[in-house]
Amino acid sequence: MAWDVQNLFRRYAGELNGSLRRRGMSDDLASDITQDAFLRMLTARPRDEADSPRAYLYRIARNLVIDHERRRRFVGMHQIGDDALHQIADPAPGAETIIYDRQRLRIVVKALADLPERSRIAFELHRLEGLTNAEIGQRIGLSTTQTWTLIRDAYRHIRDRLRDV
Structure with a gap:
């Protein structure tokens, strides 16, 4: 079965992005995951050809969210103070x-x-x-x-x- 990914993007990208934002993601992260989901959809096909494209897309997005959360927990984010921020090199020429x-x-x-x-x-x-x-x-x-x-x-x-x- 060949899916028309361009048509699917037009139909479901906004819906998927909105769903991700409602789950508490930032606009940028939701957009990134939406784009990655469609990219994966282009490169991989479902094992069960009976899957609907929409369901498959949401499954990909769910897995990408899980992967993102795992990476975020593993890497960790640290807040730095204003003093450390001012010590970062200035990109302006000397x-x-x-x-x-x-x-x-x-x-x-x-x-x-x-x-x-x-x-x-x-x-x-x-x-x-x-x-x-x-x-x-x-x-x-x-x-x-x-x-x-x-x-x-x-x-x-x-x-x-x-x-x-």
Whole structure:
């Protein structure tokens, strides 16, 4: 028996999710278990082909909830205080990184200013606006190959300037 999982998802996902939330689960956890249940339904078939898809789906979800509870009890969750929370590393860059990046940015801006106008325009259209070489070539009146050469040379120029520092 082949089940149309897409149709079953449309019919039962909201119902299953609501059932899980009524059992005290958070919205995120209920959504995760609902999605996992349908994923399992895609990859496994019931032993008894007479099972209704809805009943099978709810059985999968029940087993996933049991598995989740077992893992939660095994791993355990610990609350940490505000002091420990403040000791966690800040993902923001440090002062040295900011200064270094700003210096490199100034070098790139100066290197772009040193480029011939056509090369600079081609590079900016490629890098900043995301245009293809053919689109840039049309705008500045060059072939795709000539445009690619301008862009390649601009990259090399900028790379060489950054190496000099």
